[in-house]
Amino acid sequence: MSKSGLFHSDGQPFNPARFQGELQEGVMKLATNHVEKVAGGILCPVHHQRPTVTRTATGWEVHGCCEQLKEATRKAFGDQD
Numbered sequence: 001m002s003k004s005g006l007f008h009s010d011g012q013p014f015n016p017a018r019f020q021g022e023l024q025e026g027v028m029k030l031a032t033n034h035v036e037k038v039a040g041g042i043l044c045p046v047h048h049q050r051p052t053v054t055r056t057a058t059g060w061e062v063h064g065c066c067e068q069l070k071e072a073t074r075k076a077f078g079d080q081d
């Protein structure tokens with residue numbers, strides 16, 4: 001039996017802990033790209049400002065010029081709960 005042929009992109013043998021970290025970072029990067037893309041397409045109807053979305057430990061925080069913009073941003077992210 002040969003060992004699993006899994007390697008990291010730099011050729012290091014597979015390491016579950018490292019994989020976990022890289023996976024999480026990859027997912028966060030993808031999600032961050034998505035968030036920035038969506039946020040970049042939102043404009044406050046009153047002040048013509050764009051929202052600022054900052055990454056936190058648990059998710060994202062939306063900042064904007066007014067409650068209307070924050071509301072529009074939340075809607076754009078499909079906040080349906």
Ligand SMILES: [Zn+2]
Pocket residue numbers: 044045046047048049064065066067068069
């Ligand atoms: Zn505004």
